[in-house]
Amino acid sequence: MATLKQLSKVPERLAGGHRLCAGCGHGISTRMILNAAEDDNVVVGCATGCLEVATTIYPYTAWNCSFIHNAFENAGATLSGVEAAYRSLKKQGKLKDDFKFVAFGGDGGTYDIGLQSLSGAMERGHNMVYVCLDNGAYMNTGIQRSSATPMGADTTTSPAGKVVPGKQQPRKDLTAIMAAHNIPYAAQASISNWQDVHKKAKKAFDVEGPAFINMLSPCPRGWRYNTPDIVELCKIAVETRFWPIYEVEDGKWILNHKPKKYVPIEEFLKPQGRFRHLFTPGNEHMIKRIQKEIDDRWLALLERCGEPQELPPR
Amino acid sequence: MNNRVALTGNEAVAQAMKQINPDVVAAYPITPQTEIVQFFSNFVNNGQVDTEFVAVESEHSAMSAAVGAASAGARTMTATSSQGLALMFEVVYIASAMRLPIVFPVANRALSGPINIHCDHSDAMGLTNSGVIQLFSENAQEAYDNMIQAVRIAEHPDVLLPVMVNLDGFITSHALDILEVLDDETVKNFVGIYNPEEFLLDVKNPISMGNLDMYDFYFEHRRQQVAAMEAAKKVIEDVGKEFEKVSGRPYGLIETYKLDDADMAVVLLNSAAGSAKGVVDELRAKGMKVGVLKPRAFRPFPFEEISTALKGVKAVAVLDRAETFSTLGGPMFADVRAALYDLKNDIKVINYVYGLGGRDLRLEDVEQVFNELDEIVKSGKTDKVVNYLGLRE
Numbered sequence: 001m002a003t004l005k006q007l008s009k010v011p012e013r014l015a016g017g018h019r020l021c022a023g024c025g026h027g028i029s030t031r032m033i034l035n036a037a038e039d040d041n042v043v044v045g046c047a048t049g050c051l052e053v054a055t056t057i058y059p060y061t062a063w064n065c066s067f068i069h070n071a072f073e074n075a076g077a078t079l080s081g082v083e084a085a086y087r088s089l090k091k092q093g094k095l096k097d098d099f100k101f102v103a104f105g106g107d108g109g110t111y112d113i114g115l116q117s118l119s120g121a122m123e124r125g126h127n128m129v130y131v132c133l134d135n136g137a138y139m140n141t142g143i144q145r146s147s148a149t150p151m152g153a154d155t156t157t158s159p160a161g162k163v164v165p166g167k168q169q170p171r172k173d174l175t176a177i178m179a180a181h182n183i184p185y186a187a188q189a190s191i192s193n194w195q196d197v198h199k200k201a202k203k204a205f206d207v208e209g210p211a212f213i214n215m216l217s218p219c220p221r222g223w224r225y226n227t228p229d230i231v232e233l234c235k236i237a238v239e240t241r242f243w244p245i246y247e248v249e250d251g252k253w254i255l256n257h258k259p260k261k262y263v264p265i266e267e268f269l270k271p272q273g274r275f276r277h278l279f280t281p282g283n284e285h286m287i288k289r290i291q292k293e294i295d296d297r298w299l300a301l302l303e304r305c306g307e308p309q310e311l312p313p314r
Numbered sequence: 315m316n317n318r319v320a321l322t323g324n325e326a327v328a329q330a331m332k333q334i335n336p337d338v339v340a341a342y343p344i345t346p347q348t349e350i351v352q353f354f355s356n357f358v359n360n361g362q363v364d365t366e367f368v369a370v371e372s373e374h375s376a377m378s379a380a381v382g383a384a385s386a387g388a389r390t391m392t393a394t395s396s397q398g399l400a401l402m403f404e405v406v407y408i409a410s411a412m413r414l415p416i417v418f419p420v421a422n423r424a425l426s427g428p429i430n431i432h433c434d435h436s437d438a439m440g441l442t443n444s445g446v447i448q449l450f451s452e453n454a455q456e457a458y459d460n461m462i463q464a465v466r467i468a469e470h471p472d473v474l475l476p477v478m479v480n481l482d483g484f485i486t487s488h489a490l491d492i493l494e495v496l497d498d499e500t501v502k503n504f505v506g507i508y509n510p511e512e513f514l515l516d517v518k519n520p521i522s523m524g525n526l527d528m529y530d531f532y533f534e535h536r537r538q539q540v541a542a543m544e545a546a547k548k549v550i551e552d553v554g555k556e557f558e559k560v561s562g563r564p565y566g567l568i569e570t571y572k573l574d575d576a577d578m579a580v581v582l583l584n585s586a587a588g589s590a591k592g593v594v595d596e597l598r599a600k601g602m603k604v605g606v607l608k609p610r611a612f613r614p615f616p617f618e619e620i621s622t623a624l625k626g627v628k629a630v631a632v633l634d635r636a637e638t639f640s641t642l643g644g645p646m647f648a649d650v651r652a653a654l655y656d657l658k659n660d661i662k663v664i665n666y667v668y669g670l671g672g673r674d675l676r677l678e679d680v681e682q683v684f685n686e687l688d689e690i691v692k693s694g695k696t697d698k699v700v701n702y703l704g705l706r707e
Contacts, residue, residue, distance in 0.1 A: 061522035069524035081382025087365035120371035149337035
């Protein structure tokens with residue numbers, strides 16, 4: 001793998017001066033992913049959402065490469081059209097240059113409203129990468145729950161009320177759904193493990209056919225954490241196994257990081273305002289449910305990865 | 315060399331698409347458009363076209379992929395009907411605003427509900443405010459000819475808008491018709507090579523497309539779309555004249571039939587115009603001065619051409635194959651009436667909604683309309699402005 005010094009010389013596709021919030025995961029994730037495209041020509045597709053509205057306010061653009069936004073739920077289909085055009089024009093000798101294609105969508109545009117469009121694009125086998133920037137809610141419209149919102153989280157449509165303490169349902173397992181498309185590459189990654197992100201992005205760009213990466217992408221407004229702590233928070237997400245990092249390469253599941261000790265989920269919940277209500281008396285059962293869900297999913301993941309099914313030592 | 319062949323409307327459209335040989339087609343099957351997708355898939359898999367065919371999972375994705383492909387610099391098409399067009403509604407507006415010259419046939423079919431697979435124009439009429447050019451086709455010949463001309467209209471630098479080519483579901487899409495097809499070389503030369511000015515795959519000039527446009531620019535961009543629609547009127551006529559040179563078939567914004575000395579006229583779109591022309595011949599033989607006006611372009615709406623063509627008549631019936639639920643009749647009625655308003659004369663204009671959900675428009679129905687107009691001319695009185703034709707009440 002290239003050194004950090006070498007990677008720092010790759011030209012930036014997403015220029016500074018965009019209007020993402022300070023301490024937002026989207027800018028960091030996007031730059032890390034695009035960095036792995038190295039010197040290749042890239043077309044970026046983008047679903048409606050924070051990344052799109054913060055980077056392309058007409059007449060400005062923060063994108064040094066070609067960029068297309070169409071609507072909220074169709075980044076998969078839109079980029080598949082771009083890729084089909086590329087193949088057609090190349091085949092006919094109308095285009096000489098080589099290109100890579102990557103779409104970014106939030107969890108709203110990917111887990112929910114854009115799932116069909118993404119599924120279609122993956123099934124058809126377009127040579128493209130789709131990156132979900134998962135911040136666990138519809139943050140751009142003001143923090144409404146999505147199917148990626150963690151159980152227990154306080155959002156504006158799953159508020160921590162007197163009767164219902166936040167979101168009651170567990171998260172949809174999108175990475176597994178994408179892997180079930182039998183695409184050549186699917187992975188889950190976190191900016192806290194930058195070398196892992198780089199390797200995954202490189203693999204995703206290099207495979208022939210569709211690739212999917214799910215990036216944990218904290219939102220300071222929705223999660224209500226101390227903004228400078230973003231990378232630390234992502235690290236805790238990995239260590240508590242809230243966000244396991246793994247990849248599925250040609251159908252083979254590989255666990256990329258195994259926490260050395262059992263870190264309880266409270267460590268991830270406590271620094272975030274969206275989970276504050278879970279620590280008030282009477283809501284202990286919610287934390288238990290969340291922990292059980294995480295432990296169960298971890299064991300299932302270990303099984304898929306062919307690892308011994310045991311929780312980290314306490 | 316021109317060839318007379320027997321083809322269904324769908325076959326004729328697919329044949330035009332084959333000869334145009336677009337770079338990308340993204341489509342999803344729906345009755346009654348399905349055959350277009352099937353025929354075209356065969357052309358692709360038998361190596362008769364260079365096209366990349368994207369077999370998308372919905373019409374929403376069909377138009378979304380078409381937007382992506384056209385933005386990338388590819389000559390792009392899709393095709394749909396009814397619910398499919400309704401599902402792509404959102405993206406049709408975006409395609410127009412992004413100024414992408416996507417050509418797409420629509421085999422017109424009623425919108426649900428209740429679900430119905432047969433012809434009416436409620437699908438196309440739902441997109442009249444979307445910023446797409448809408449051409450209508452009386453028969454397979456016109457559907458074929460419109461497809462070829464649509465490419466030139468859409469890609470004209472003064473226009474750069476999507477073009478929807480309408481043909482009546484089943485009536486035109488599935489009925490066998492005799493038409494003349496052009497040879498491949500003529501079509502190839504007519505449509506020419508697509509050279510977009512700005513596109514995603516231009517390595518020297520990367521571009522951001524689909525940007526966020528706030529109150530400081532959105533209004534101006536909308537106005538530019540209107541300017542493109544205005545410019546499209548001349549382009550449609552110019553391309554029509556050029557097409558006549560290679561085909562012998564003239565095309566403009568409207569077609570008139572025996573209207574010059576007519577006292578009474580019907581205005582109607584697509585296949586029904588053929589029936590109306592037949593009735594006009596019969597009634598003319600009986601001495602009635604009747605005629606037909608068939609708009610070929612519905613967007614842009616040919617206000618001037620229509621008011622000029624109708625200024626000598628005494629009574630007009632606009633026949634709409636779609637409902638607006640405004641309680642003031644169909645969509646074309648409103649536009650034709652508005653076109654005639656500035657003439658400040660006493661033309662009586664009435665409306666008939668007909669043929670919803672595939673209800674046949676019989677020759678007797680058209681005759682009934684002319685008899686009603688005759689009564690209005692004689693009495694000088696209009697009883698009912700909005701009427702329903704062939705309806706059990």
